[in-house]
Amino acid sequence: MLSVEGVSVRFAGISALSSVSLAVAAGERLGVVGPNGAGKTTLLNVVTGLVRPAAGAIRLDGQTLTGLPPDAVARAGVARTFQSARLFSRMTVGENVRAGRPLDAEPWLRLVGLLARRGDLAAALTPGEARRLELARALAGRPRALLLDEPCGGLSAAETEDIAALLERAIAPGIITVVVEHKLRVISRLCERVAVLHLGEKIFDGPAGALRADRRVLEAYLGKARAS
Amino acid sequence: MSDYAVSLLVRIGVEAFVALSAYLLLVIGRISFGQQAFFVIGGYAAGIATALYGAPLAVGIMVGAVAAGVAGALLSAVMAPAGGIYFAAGSLAFGELVRVALLSFHYQVPVGADLTGPAGADGFRGIRALFTGGMSVTTYMLAVSGLLAVTSVVIVLLLSSRWGEAMRMVGEDETASASLGVRVRRVAALTMAGAGALAGLGGGLFVHYVTYIEPGHSDVMLGVHSLAYAFIGGLGTPLGPIIGVALDIGLLESFRFLAGYRMIVFGGLVMGLLVVRPRGLLDEVAVHRLSRLVAWGRR
Numbered sequence: 001m002l003s004v005e006g007v008s009v010r011f012a013g014i015s016a017l018s019s020v021s022l023a024v025a026a027g028e029r030l031g032v033v034g035p036n037g038a039g040k041t042t043l044l045n046v047v048t049g050l051v052r053p054a055a056g057a058i059r060l061d062g063q064t065l066t067g068l069p070p071d072a073v074a075r076a077g078v079a080r081t082f083q084s085a086r087l088f089s090r091m092t093v094g095e096n097v098r099a100g101r102p103l104d105a106e107p108w109l110r111l112v113g114l115l116a117r118r119g120d121l122a123a124a125l126t127p128g129e130a131r132r133l134e135l136a137r138a139l140a141g142r143p144r145a146l147l148l149d150e151p152c153g154g155l156s157a158a159e160t161e162d163i164a165a166l167l168e169r170a171i172a173p174g175i176i177t178v179v180v181e182h183k184l185r186v187i188s189r190l191c192e193r194v195a196v197l198h199l200g201e202k203i204f205d206g207p208a209g210a211l212r213a214d215r216r217v218l219e220a221y222l223g224k225a226r227a228s
Numbered sequence: 229m230s231d232y233a234v235s236l237l238v239r240i241g242v243e244a245f246v247a248l249s250a251y252l253l254l255v256i257g258r259i260s261f262g263q264q265a266f267f268v269i270g271g272y273a274a275g276i277a278t279a280l281y282g283a284p285l286a287v288g289i290m291v292g293a294v295a296a297g298v299a300g301a302l303l304s305a306v307m308a309p310a311g312g313i314y315f316a317a318g319s320l321a322f323g324e325l326v327r328v329a330l331l332s333f334h335y336q337v338p339v340g341a342d343l344t345g346p347a348g349a350d351g352f353r354g355i356r357a358l359f360t361g362g363m364s365v366t367t368y369m370l371a372v373s374g375l376l377a378v379t380s381v382v383i384v385l386l387l388s389s390r391w392g393e394a395m396r397m398v399g400e401d402e403t404a405s406a407s408l409g410v411r412v413r414r415v416a417a418l419t420m421a422g423a424g425a426l427a428g429l430g431g432g433l434f435v436h437y438v439t440y441i442e443p444g445h446s447d448v449m450l451g452v453h454s455l456a457y458a459f460i461g462g463l464g465t466p467l468g469p470i471i472g473v474a475l476d477i478g479l480l481e482s483f484r485f486l487a488g489y490r491m492i493v494f495g496g497l498v499m500g501l502l503v504v505r506p507r508g509l510l511d512e513v514a515v516h517r518l519s520r521l522v523a524w525g526r527r
Contacts, residue, residue, distance in 0.1 A: 048407055074409035086404040088397050090512040099408045100394035121516055141408070 001025050002047070002078075002145045002176045007056030009042055009200075016042045018200045019056065024145075029177040031191035031208065033184065035220060038197040040180040041083060044147045047178075048080050049073040060145055060176075077144035083153060085130040087137075089123035096122050096133055097140050108136040111170055128159035132166060145176040152186050164189055184211070196220065234369045238437050240477050241372035245430030246450060247457035247469035248383065249423040254458055255387065256419045257311060257399040262319030263427045264450035265326035270296035270428025271435035271445065272330070272346060278357035278436070279344050280337050285357045289432035296428020297421050304417035311402065323451055330443035351442025358436040365437070372433050376470070379426070383466040395419060427454075456498045462508030464515030471509065 002024045009017040017039045024030045032040050045051040047058055049070040058065040065073050088096050093114055097105035109115040112132040117125070125133060131151060138146060151167065152160040164186050171177055181187050187194060188208050196204035196211070198220040204211065211217060246267050253260045274292030277283040283291065307318050336345035339354075346352040358368055386392045397405040398415050406412050435441045457472030475497075480490045505511060510518075 050403065050407070070403070070406035071409050071411050074407055080407055082404070086401050088400045088404070090400060091393070091396055092516075095393055095396075098390070098393060099405075100390050100397060100410055101408070102390065119520070121513065123513075137408070 001059075001061060002178070003057075003059045004043070004047065005057045005059070007043075007046055007053045007058065009039075009046055009051055010054045015200050017046065017053075017197075020197070020200070020202050021056075022195055022202070022205070024176045024178060026144075026176055027174045028193065029171070029179065029191040031187035031194040032178060032180045032197060033182070033187060033194060033211075034197035037199070038220075039200040040197055041149055042200075043197065044080060044149050044178070044180060047073070047145075047147060048078055074141070078147065079138040079141050079143035079145070080147040081131075081134045081138050081149055081151060083149045085127070085134040087122040087125070087130055087133060089121065091122060092118065093120050093122055093125070093133055094118040097137050099137055099140075101141060103140055105136075105140065108140040111139070112136040112166060128155055128162060131155065131159075131163055135163075135166065135170065139170060139172075143175065145178070146171065148177070148179045148181075150181055151179065152181060152183050160186065229366060231365070234365050236477065236482065237369045238365070238372055238433075240473050241369070241376050242430045242434040242437070243450075243454065243457070243477060244376050244470045244473045245379070245433070246427045246454040247461075247473050248379065248466060249426035249430070250451070250454040251458040251463070251466060251469040252383070252395075252419055252423040252426065254455075254463055255399050256395050256416055257402070258319075258416070258420075259316045259455065260319040260423070261316055261448060261451045261455070262321075262323035262326075263423065263454050264446045264448065265323040266296040266299060266424040266427035267431040267434070267450060268326060268330065268441060268443070268446040269299050269424075270431030271441040272333075272352060272431075273428070274432030275352050275355040275435045275441060276335070276345065279352075279355045280335075280339060283357075285361050285363070285436060288357060289429065289436065292432030292435075293425045293429040296431065297425030299428075300424020301417065301421035303424070304420035308413045308416040308420065320448065320451075323446060323448055327443050327446035330446065349443060351440055351444075352435075353440040355435050355439050355441070359439070368437065375429075375433075379429075380466045380470065387466070391415075456494070459508050460498060460501055462505075462510030462514065464507070464510045464512040468508050468510045 004020060004022040006019045006021055007017055008019050034040050042051060046053050049068050060076055060078060063076060065076060094105045097108050109118050112135060114129060114133055122133060152163050155163060160183060167190055179187060179190055191208055194208045194211050195202055196217050203216045203220060204214050246263050249263045250260055270292035273295035274288045277291040278285060278288035303322055307315060310318055331349050333346045334348050336343040336347055344354045394410045394415050397410055398412050402412050458469040460475055461468030461472030476494055480486050480493055486493055
């Protein structure tokens with residue numbers, strides 16, 4: 001269980017997250033959506049230790065992660081991807097998956113369809129391949145919690161379809177998964193449950209199917225006049 | 229081999245150690261203008277060990293490397309979290325701190341009929357372990373070259389190991405590295421200590437060849453050159469900085485007609501290369517292509 005309990009984050013007096021609470025069980029996939037600036041990436045950053053919360057607590061299977069540095073959070077079993085794929089461009093595809101860890105890159109590269117490119121420099125990959133490599137790198141550490149920040153961001157329709165299909169088959173049962181994504185079709189396909197953030201507050205947390213009927217969500221996306 | 233050629237090769241070997249130390253820091257994304265400080269710390273410590281306490285030459289040189297490594301570790305306690313311009317400025321300040329401190333460093337003890345040891349601005353003379361030990365300068369040059377070759381192989385192996393992967397990751401993206409469990413500060417601190425030891429090794433080798441050292445040897449230009457060597461030769465392999473040293477000292481210095489213009493040619497070479505090949509002649513892409521070519525040739 002990954003639990004975020006009353007977490008608040010402020011940047012120079014501006015509230016990025018206001019007392020946000022979420023709990024994601026083992027094997028569950030939670031989608032997090034919201035307009036730009038809603039606090040989605042900040043939520044992932046605070047869980048992974050890149051940002052310190054002003055208040056609240058973060059726990060993974062009862063272990064407190066609050067205040068731990070990012071490397072300790074990673075070693076505790078939390079893996080993530082970034083909004084723009086952050087690969088080590090001067091290292092090979094295989095080295096990117098190993099990332100200094102004692103593991104065999106081959107099965108993970110086979111899983112994401114990049115085995116033939118294991119010896120290429122990561123800089124040579126297309127955006128879609130870069131996303132797949134970043135996913136392989138995150139999965140290779142066998143995390144207990146996987147946080148994906150816009151895994152289909154900036155990809156074409158065909159690449160988005162590829163990544164969504166890959167995520168469906170690659171994420172092992174039992175992994176806690178949080179997917180931040182603007183493409184609602186991807187969220188509906190991958191996640192049973194969705195949380196909506198708006199201006200740093202959680203305004204919805206429920207089944208993906210109920211999302212479009214929620215008045216506060218419609219107002220956040222469309223404005224009060226159009227929502228009514 | 230002429231004395232001039234031997235002297236040139238020793239100088240290339242010695243400066244290659246400082247260039248390799250700057251290179252290691254560049255691998256983890258730190259630009260240092262202060263490696264000359266570790267060079268002189270190593271030189272003074274090695275000189276004190278052999279000239280004042282009678283340590284054998286090899287032991288003295290190792291003492292120099294260890295002393296500079298310890299200095300690197302101490303500096304890393306303050307500087308390991310710093311990156312970018314802050315690390316560059318901090319390393320420059322450290323270099324100047326050491327140079328000025330050596331101007332006031334007096335530690336002379338009677339050795340035979342004379343007082344020997346560091347004497348502030350007058351430097352430290354009479355470090356004669358190489359010559360009293362009976363080793364010829366040609367043998368010494370070969371020993372320096374051999375040590376450099378072994379060091380280069382060790383660095384190549386290090387950089388292809390898991391630890392080396394972590395170093396290269398830190399050099400590219402500290403946030404992504406930390407998010408994969410890499411202890412960025414620890415990697416930076418140990419690399420700073422190792423880089424200090426390498427520069428100190430160069431200092432110990434240098435001081436026994438020229439028999440003296442002075443605070444002026446901690447001039448910032450040595451640090452600037454060691455950086456430039458890595459940028460000229462390339463950051464894709466430890467051979468890069470060695471090629472950089474050989475190009476500068478071996479080529480430019482040995483063409484006597486260039487003597488007066490050496491710094492102009494060198495500066496122009498660095499500027500031109502940074503525009504055309506920002507990561508040097510043997511950058512990561514070039515090294516990757518070469519290694520693939522070699523692998524293809526073996527099939």
